Amino acid sequence: MTPDLSVRLGSLELQNPVLTASGTFGYGEEFADFVDLDSLGGFIVKGTTLAPREGNPYPRMAETPSGMLNAVGLQNKGVDYFIENIYPRLKERRSEVIVNVSGACVEDYAEVCHRLAALDKIHAVEVNISCPNVKHGGMAFGTTTAGASEVVTAVRKAWPRHLMVKLSPNVTDITEIARAAEGAGADSLSLINTMLGMAIDVERRRPMLSTITGGLSGPAVKPVAVRMVWQTSKAVKIPVVGLGGIRTGADALEFIMAGATAVQIGTANFLDPAATMNVIREMHDYCVRHGIADINSLRGII
Amino acid sequence: MKYDLEFDIISKASPAPGFAVLRLRRADRLPLPPVAPGQFVEVEVPDSRHTFLRRPISVNFVEPDGMTLWLLVRDAGEGTHHLCNLEVGRQIRLMLPLGNGFGVESRRRTLLVGGGVGVAPLLYLARLMDEAGNRPDVLLGARSAELLLQIPEFNKYATVLTATDDGSAGHHGVVTTHPAMTSGEYDLVCCCGPAPMMKAVAAVARARGIECMVSLENMMACGLGACLCCVENTVKGHVCVCTEGPVFNINQLNWQ
Numbered sequence: 257m258t259p260d261l262s263v264r265l266g267s268l269e270l271q272n273p274v275l276t277a278s279g280t281f282g283y284g285e286e287f288a289d290f291v292d293l294d295s296l297g298g299f300i301v302k303g304t305t306l307a308p309r310e311g312n313p314y315p316r317m318a319e320t321p322s323g324m325l326n327a328v329g330l331q332n333k334g335v336d337y338f339i340e341n342i343y344p345r346l347k348e349r350r351s352e353v354i355v356n357v358s359g360a361c362v363e364d365y366a367e368v369c370h371r372l373a374a375l376d377k378i379h380a381v382e383v384n385i386s387c388p389n390v391k392h393g394g395m396a397f398g399t400t401t402a403g404a405s406e407v408v409t410a411v412r413k414a415w416p417r418h419l420m421v422k423l424s425p426n427v428t429d430i431t432e433i434a435r436a437a438e439g440a441g442a443d444s445l446s447l448i449n450t451m452l453g454m455a456i457d458v459e460r461r462r463p464m465l466s467t468i469t470g471g472l473s474g475p476a477v478k479p480v481a482v483r484m485v486w487q488t489s490k491a492v493k494i495p496v497v498g499l500g501g502i503r504t505g506a507d508a509l510e511f512i513m514a515g516a517t518a519v520q521i522g523t524a525n526f527l528d529p530a531a532t533m534n535v536i537r538e539m540h541d542y543c544v545r546h547g548i549a550d551i552n553s554l555r556g557i558i
Numbered sequence: 559m560k561y562d563l564e565f566d567i568i569s570k571a572s573p574a575p576g577f578a579v580l581r582l583r584r585a586d587r588l589p590l591p592p593v594a595p596g597q598f599v600e601v602e603v604p605d606s607r608h609t610f611l612r613r614p615i616s617v618n619f620v621e622p623d624g625m626t627l628w629l630l631v632r633d634a635g636e637g638t639h640h641l642c643n644l645e646v647g648r649q650i651r652l653m654l655p656l657g658n659g660f661g662v663e664s665r666r667r668t669l670l671v672g673g674g675v676g677v678a679p680l681l682y683l684a685r686l687m688d689e690a691g692n693r694p695d696v697l698l699g700a701r702s703a704e705l706l707l708q709i710p711e712f713n714k715y716a717t718v719l720t721a722t723d724d725g726s727a728g729h730h731g732v733v734t735t736h737p738a739m740t741s742g743e744y745d746l747v748c749c750c751g752p753a754p755m756m757k758a759v760a761a762v763a764r765a766r767g768i769e770c771m772v773s774l775e776n777m778m779a780c781g782l783g784a785c786l787c788c789v790e791n792t793v794k795g796h797v798c799v800c801t802e803g804p805v806f807n808i809n810q811l812n813w814q
């Protein structure tokens with residue numbers, strides 16, 4: 257028996273549920289020696305902003321127990337560079353290519369999405385609402401229902417195809433934000449982004465990151481992410497994409513059983529450049545071992 | 559082309575207290591992929607409860623058989639401690655070859671300068687330069703004589719000069735006060751070592767109008783140019799040390 261791993265995410269048909277997480281897989285090409293890019297469900301490229309960004313000063317990374325902190329700060333060459341120099345290569349890919357969009361104000365998000373709308377091979381954007389809102393004292397859009405709904409409403413007007421909204425876990429009740437994004441027109445939700453964390457080098461008596469605080473990712477966040485996916489998938493009708501610490505096929509299946517339609521692999525790509533291939537193979541093997549003909553039958557069984 | 563391969567530790571030596579040289583051969587016994595001097599590998603640290611990411615380590619040497627690769631590791635923390643204590647016969651996984659590497663100079667008079675574990679990439683470079691008919695001078699620096707690394711190996715491919723902080727071997731003082739640095743006739747200096755030492759060497763080379771290449775050791779997560787964690791602030795802005803480096807011409811760096 258060959259189990260069917262394909263899933264439908266709103267208007268997107270994915271050959272399997274495995275996507276790559278933004279900021280951890282570059283533009284895919286960096287991993288081409290290790291991964292058959294066309295056998296992924298899809299990949300989500302780096303956070304893209306209206307203007308080029310240099311990101312935060314070094315050091316931007318610190319290893320922590322079963323995970324890492326990062327403070328890359330959305331370094332990227334801007335949406336126009338993406339359109340002119342990167343898209344022409346990516347559009348030849350067979351798997352879905354999803355662009356992760358960030359902004360410092362609502363108008364930036366809408367303008368980036370407006371420019372991306374001209375690229376017909378980009379069937380979806382993932383809107384990162386964890387960014388600080390510079391007009392409102394730097395508080396992240398994704399931490400209030402009003403902020404989330406303002407961004408999603410603006411992007412909905414500028415973006416005609418699948419709109420995935422990526423939620424921040426740094427909130428008291430993620431289901432409130434999830435419902436606000438759904439109400440403003442999101443087609444799917446992805447969660448979780450990194451959790452705000454901090455680490456100190458006690459010998460040098462200095463923070464490990466130039467920005468003092470940063471985003472925690474990796475297996476350390478997985479139980480929090482599974483819990484949030486479980487809560488969110490019960491609170492909304494649109495599909496949920498789960499991520500946070502996934503390293504193995506069993507990890508990915510945890511998210512699917514908790515209610516996710518698809519998953520993303522992030523930090524695990526740094527441990528094993530072929531992590532995505534292993535996850536797909538292990539999910540396939542699980543289905544064979546348990547006589548599961550269609551992976552969709554496992555979704556939300558908890 | 560990059561690879562992620564299992565290697566067997568076929569032998570191990572300690573060139574000085576707190577350092578280990580691991581000699582590795584592919585578990586499948588196939589030849590190594592082409593590796594340039596100055597390129598590095600990302601090593602998985604086996605059975606370590608406290609480390610998470612791989613560790614970037616320079617290619618110290620490739621034996622002329624094209625099968626055997628050396629890593630010179632300094633016990634600097636959890637991950638490198640584990641690597642230094644692996645037994646012969648163990649397998650470890652290496653992603654390689656990564657980064658740009660040093661060019662192999664076949665004509666210009668070249669001084670290689672290594673401090674501490676920074677001598678690692680210079681040994682393989684010395685062999686290839688010697689084979690190209692341009693035997694280099696190598697200046698090795700350390701706190702004291704017993705911490706000077708791999709001198710017998712360097713002697714095969716280079717003219718070895720030394721400097722120690724305590725004067726227990728060679729020139730008494732840091733490498734930048736060695737006559738080779740202050741008045742030696744060179745066209746090029748290739749340097750790897752602790753950041754303060756590389757900055758001092760770069761300053762001397764710049765003042766004397768000698769071209770200078772340095773190998774940086776920024777902290778890395780992916781080693782592939784994907785995560786943007788390892789950036790160095792250069793004249794071109796933030797660039798990834800893992801893909802555009804680790805070797806840079808000092809003119810590219812904002813070090814003045």
Ligand SMILES: Cc1cc2nc3c(=O)[nH]c(=O)nc-3n(C[C@H](O)[C@H](O)[C@H](O)COP(=O)(O)OP(=O)(O)OC[C@H]3O[C@@H](n4cnc5c(N)ncnc54)[C@H](O)[C@@H]3O)c2cc1C
Pocket residue numbers: 319598609613614615616617630631632633634635636637638639675678679774775776777778804
């Ligand atoms: C391109 C490159 C080539 C390198 N080549 C060699 C080599 O040939 N031999 C060798 O022994 N080491 C080499 N290093 C340094 C080595 O990667 C670090 O010493 C190692 O990652 C530290 O890991 P740890 O778990 O032992 O230490 P940790 O417990 O993680 O940290 C211990 C100390 O090491 C420092 N440290 C952590 N990561 C790095 C890093 N990437 N560079 C420098 N210091 C670090 C930490 O700030 C801390 O003070 C190289 C680094 C790079 C980037």
Ligand SMILES: Cc1cc2nc3c(=O)[nH]c(=O)nc-3n(C[C@H](O)[C@H](O)[C@H](O)COP(=O)(O)O)c2cc1C
Pocket residue numbers: 277278279280302303304326328330356384422448449450472473474475477499500501502520521522523524785786787
């Ligand atoms: C180095 C790094 C860079 C990241 N950059 C982005 C980004 O640009 N946009 C975004 O939405 N998320 C970004 N993330 C968050 C990841 O996409 C993901 O949400 C998070 O790391 C949790 O998943 P993981 O534990 O599988 O890595 C980044 C994460 C890391 C580690």
Ligand code: FES
Pocket residue numbers: 777778779780781782783784785786787788789798799800801
């Ligand atoms: S270590 Fe990830 S980009 Fe260099």
